Amino acid sequence: MKPVLALVSSAAAAGMLLAGCGSAQTTANTPGNSTNANPAGSIDLSHASGTVVWAAPPITHTGLRKALIDAFEKSHPNIHVELQDQNSDTDTNRASLTTTIGGGSATPDVYLADVIWPAQFANAQLALPLDDKLPKDFWDRFSDGLVEGATYQGHIYAAPFFADTAFLFYRKDLLEKANLPVPTSWEQVEQEAKTLQQKGLVKYGFVWQGASYEGLTCDFTEFLADAGGRVLDDSGKPVLDSDAAKKALSFLRDLVQSGVSPKSEVTFKENDTMDAFNQGDAAFLRNWTYAWNNSQTPGQSKVVGKVGVVALPTFGGSEGYSCVGGWDLMVNPHTKNLAAALAFVDWMTGPDAQSILAKRFGEIPTNKQVAQDPSLAQLSPVFSVIPKVKFVPRPAQTPNYPQVSQAIYTNVNQALTGSVSVDDALKKAQQQVQSAVSGSGL
Amino acid sequence: MVESRWRTGLGYAVLVLFLVLILLPFYWMVVTSFKPTGEVAAYPPTAWPVHWTLEHYRNAFLRYGFGVYLRNSVIVTCLTTLFVVMLSSMAGFAIARLPVRGKTPVLIFLLIISMFPAIAIVTPLYMFMRALGWLNSYQALIVPYTAFNLPFAIWIMRNYFLQVPGVLLEAAKMDGASVWQTFLRIFLPLTTPGIFTTAVFTFVAAWTEFFMALVFNASKTMRTIPVGIGLFSDQYNVPYGDIFAGSVLSILPIVVLVAAFRKWIVSGLTAGAVKG
Amino acid sequence: MPYAAGAEGQPDVSGRIRVRRHRTHQDGDRRAGYLMLLPSAVVVAGVTVFPILYSVWMSFHDVHLTVNGYDMRFTGLANYGTLVHSSAFWHSAWFTTYYAVVTVFAELILGMLIALAIYRVQRLKNLSLVVMLIPWSLITVVSAQMWSYIYNGVYGVLNAILQALHLIQAPVTWPGTSTGAVLSMMVADIWKTTPFVVIILLGGLQMIPAEYHEAAVMDGAGPWTVFWKVTFPLLRSSIALAAVFRILQAFGVFDLPFVLTGGGPGNATTSLAVLGEQALFQNLHFGVGAAVAVSTVLMVLTLSLIFLSAFRALVEEGA
Incomplete structure (x- = not known):
């Protein structure tokens, strides 16, 4: 077996790529x-x-x-x-x-x-x-x-x-009931979630963290990496107006707008998504390591013994990136x-x-x-999944990271509510990240 | 009088409606504090706990040490209230009824102080407290709470003293009373509603203050309730049941206090009031 | 800043008393007055002046934290320049003003209504006071958490009630849209702070000598006239007090957006205090954060003065 935290070799690689602003x-x-x-x-x-x-x-x-x-x-x-x-x-x-x-x-x-x-x-x-x-x-x-x-x-x-790090938790009982395989791509997650909802087996398809806070930066960074994009390029310049960023944000926004993820998604932090999952209301959950034990604790969870866990998938198949x-x-x-x-x-x-x-x-x-x-x-089971996880760090090598993150999560969150277009949100995020990295602005 | 009775009836209706509206969210909080964790997040929610539990109250005391927070909050808040009432009634009286100079600048100065956002003051105040060696002590909270609540309290007391006819001062003087005697024996008793308002305002402000308490008194033996309840959550969980149990407990002392001082408060509030 | 010309025998805001005094008492009275002011002056000046001046000082500097304390370089108005050119700042300023005006207005009207009702009914006074104290003495962070639990889009009781009444089809996430988030905050704020206004106004009502009302009723004035001609003018200092201090508190609103909406969606509910907190404690941009604080004070001051002069016109018109 490869070292459990072989993670970290890939994290290092990703870190070099994404955290270039340190230099x-x-x-x-x-x-x-x-x-x-x-x-x-x-x-x-x-x-x-x-x-x-x-x-x-x-x-x-x-x-x-x-x-x-x-x-x-x-x-x-x-x-x-x-x-x-x-x-x-x-x-x-x-x-x-x-x-x-x-x-x-x-x-x-x-x-x-x-x-x-x-x-x-x-x-x-x-x-x-x-x-x-x-x-x-x-x-x-x-x-x-x-x-x-x-x-x-x-x-x-x-x-x-x-x-x-983050994982994809799923309801294995529901997948069995509907005769569906464990999904290996984001598209498949969306598809299967829709099917389970249409069959009336579950209220929400897929829950993740979409509120206006640090957690959304994590989630977005993962989808962005899956789409082949990143926040900062090698020279430390923001590249949030890329096609990859558009793909990632459009996908997330569609999840909310199409009802695969609930409208409440835009206010969801870890505890909200965990509650929805533990109450048996969600088929798929993106959450951190703790979610395994949490979902398997009788008394607070109704899905004890009904949960499976895999590495987060990516667009088009195989394993995707997970936030460090x-x-x-x-x-x-x-x-x-x-x-x-x-x-x-x-x-x-x-x-x-x-x-x-x-x-x-x-x-x-x-x-x-x-x-x-x-x-x-x-x-x-999360420990046995870790060797398969690919890691992506947040661009935290700049002392102005909190401001960079605010620029990302406020604009992404706004796009999720549907009140701003994907392009406009990314354009604004791009500008604000730029001024954050240069140490100016509010 | 028929019309008068009709109006009193309307008053009743308005009052009861508002009391119910005010109590509804609170009712929800109390009920939730008695529900087991699984039921707290159920939908549709249960209007009444299906399974009653005291686990959240037990957690508050045994797991989080609520008793210590309660003790600290009571000490800090009561002393702050006492000091503010004493100092503000003197200062309010002086501004309202005595010929001191520069009243308007003082009042505006006080207003500006109350306007300054607390978050901008905490950092320099922390350095100040550290220099004094006051961190993790009762005075680290009592003194700033007194200072930051005094401006408003002085404004309140000044307003009330202005409503007591000024001729009383002259009359008392004629009888040979000193300014201090006039203040203590005549003016103060006539402004009990003001004292009550000031006391309640200060009590609530000190009881609920979070940021200074968080930063100045970080040690576990000196924490107050707002900071203590903030520690109920862990990184990924908001234990609503425990938090609500804690806040129900945090309100009890106030209800008890009001009940205990009922006579004083009612006499204070009815002083000068006559049925209309 | 006198806001209302005092009626005969009524002092104006500066506390000038229109009663003739004997010169001989003046000096002794004045000395007693200073003595009475002294303890408050010592405490307030001793604790608040240094931090406030320090904060104002910081707002003119580029401040960097080092192991030896704050490293400050004078930059003049650069921090204020940053604010002026920041759309986030203008958005927060606009939102905070709007929020303060709407909530304070609503609270004054509701507060007046409840205070008059309590005054009228008398019998429920005890119970009312205890009930009023509940929302007000609730720890702000907890009250925000309570509303967040009530508004919750998944298991919130508000949705359950509205669905049972068939007012909505599917659960709604109340703080999930810009308008919804602002409204959710306002409701929570009005619930929590109207009692404050009630207690101030009730105190003022109790101080009005009953003869004034009786005299007006004798003259055949209806309840509406009595309110506008007698009650309202005599309550003006209480109303002004409640309003000014509520404006001030509403301008500093922090816990509610911090817990309930996180300033979102987007930055829809990012108040000036939230913005200042971000600059000071998350981004460690102390100079800019201090500039936000100082600007807030200037805005509150302006708003209070506008209110007081508008209010003065209103009172003079009514009287």
């Missing part, structure tokens, strides 16, 4: 010169002690954070970890972190950071460069490609903690206990923590050794 970055900001530069990773972690404050939003309320902290404290009796609960809304979470750390606070020492944050946080010096604090071979533990995503202008700012998601660990540049913070980061990305993460909580590990463990495939 077009012109900010004359030299990061990392302010803290005690310490070459060759000579910080001694073996005597680390004291308290580490770890800021993390609840990934899920399954006790993941507490289980990891308990195990860490057992193996490091001299270090106490205090969990600082963060708001699960990514924007609220980021706002509180940028305000406190930007305001000079020494805590949290370590914080959980979305994979799209490194460039922005590095540029604003909200994260400590880790490449000269940890030994070179530390970075070898991660599956290929992940460290590139945490790198900005030659420095590594984050340790990948767990990865996430997940979370990293970053260190506060003002931390007063760097050794303990690094010891915590070291352990959290090591085999013990990563095994707990994967085996007990079903998250995709970033540690190569754990990711290659063949026993994972038996734990959850």
Whole structure:
């Protein structure tokens, strides 16, 4: 079996292609010169002690954070970890972190950071460069490609903690009833969804995330990659007026306008699509790894045992692209206990923590050794699908990524409602991405 | 009088209609908080829980530690309200009834302060609080809440003092009372509706404030209810049942407070009112 | 900014009192007055002045966050120039103004109606007050989540009711269109903040001496005349207070679009506060974000002054 996160080799390739704007970055900001530069990773972690404050939003309320902290404290009796609960809304979470750390606070020492944050946080010096604090071979533990995503202008700012990606979940009972195969292309998904709806077997054909928020950027980036397009070209220029972009957006818009996806699609976030699927109202669902466990939990789901999962398809057949998601660990540049913070980061990305993460909580590990463990495939069907997934990152190598993303999701969302044509929406997105990348505009 | 009775009847009808309209969404929230998770997202929705459950209330306390948030909110809000009422009634009285200079600039200045969007102030205020060493403390919220609610409170109190006839001040003086005595014994009792309005306004504003509480008091022992309820959701789930249970709990203290101070509030509100 | 010429014995907005005073008391009274103002002045100035000035200062700079704090380079009006040339800003300004005017107008009318009804009926006053406090004291984010649950296009109760009444055929996603999203927000806002207006107006009503009404009724005035000639002019300071502070709050509307619509669809419901939050906390463009905040203040100030002068004309016409 290929490494589970062979993902990452393709992610790296895609990353090179799509995230080209990293090199077009012109900010004359030299990061990392302010803290005690310490070459060759000579910080001694073996005597680390004291308290580490770890800021993390609840990934899920399954006790993941507490289980990891308990195990860490057992193996490091001299270090106490205090969990600082963060708001699960990514924007609220980021706002509180940028305000406190930007305001000079020494805590949290370590914080959980979305994979799209490194460039922005590095540029604003909200994260400590880790490449000269940890030994070179530390970075070898991660599956290929992940460290590139945490790198900005030659420095590594984050340790990948767990990865996430999207899948196509389907109702195998409905497909059986209607005698339909598992679809292998987007066109087929649309066709079969329509058939199931016409037969009165299900209310909605296909649900995905179409609200005006970051999630829509993920969904759109996938369809865009499937159509052969991308957001930024190699030189960092936006290319959203391409035929590929038109194809992707037209397809999504038709899904909503033809009723394969509900009209509510334009307000759907992950939880809305999950609810619709769990209530038995949707035949197909595009969602992240967690959706497997979520749909198989009795009491909140009516489709336990009726669900299948495959890699997202593409236009015209075979496997399509899936957005790279997940979370990293970053260190506060003002931390007063760097050794303990690094010891915590070291352990959290090591085999013990990563095994707990994967085996007990079903998250995709970033540690190569754990990711290659063949026993994972038996734990959850999503693990056996991962080797087939092709990855596409969001264009997050620019510190202005949030603005780039806003330009994408507001205009795509507007097109989905039907109030603006595909061409006009893309033209506007193109302009706004352009002004975002150049660091101007609102 | 026939006509008068007819008008009172109309008043009843209007009032009852609005009370029902106001209560309907709230009813929906309360009912949902007693439904098991599976029923929360059912369609068509059930008007009454088919299976009653207290799981959301249990979650609020046991899983999310609602008790701590409640304690912090009560302390912060009550002290803020107390300070604002005390300070604003003095300042309002001075502006309304005493010959201090520069009243108009002060009033406009206060208005502008209340206009400044909170989001633009939080960052510099955070640095200020950190410099004072006040982060994760009750005063980190009480002091800014008092400061940001005072402008409006002063405006309210000033309005009420203006409606108390100014001749009373002169009359009290003639009897040899000091300004302070006149303020405390004559003017303050006559403006109880104003004090009530100010208190309620401040209480609600402090009770529901989110952003400063989020940033200034991040430690788990110092969080207030709005920040605490914000932690009920996880990345991909909005647990409506738990959130609604939390907000029902967050309203209970206010209902209890109003019930407990009923006499005071009613006498306050009926002071000066006579049946029409 | 006096908005209404005071009736005889009624002070104008600056609080000037038209009652003759004995000179001898003036100085002592003034000293007591300053003493009474002092604590509020210390608290308000101590806490609010620095952050506000800092924010205004930032709006004239290109601000970059570094590990040593904010790195500021003076750029004059460049941030304001960015706003002026941004269609997103003008859209937000227009939307916010429209939203504030419509909701405040609706709230004033509804609030007046309810306040008069409570005043008239008296018996339900206790219950009414408790009920009024419920929406108002609901945490704003939660209230937005509640409406989002009610409006939900898949399992929302609003659709269920309308379908049961045969008013709609299929479930509708209320915040899914531009008009729908704006209306959904307005309903949620009016529900939550009308009680605020009611309490202010009710307080004002209670302060009107009953003899005024009685005298007017004696003179044979009908209820409509009594309202316009007696109640309304005497309530004007309460109305102005409620209106100005509601305009101000409506202009800062943030949680509702943030939770209910995410500013969408498109940017249909992106209020100035949402736009400012995006600039300040998502994009970390502190200078531009501060400029949005300062511009908002200027707009609210203008709108309040327009309202007050229009209101003054209305009162003078009625009286």
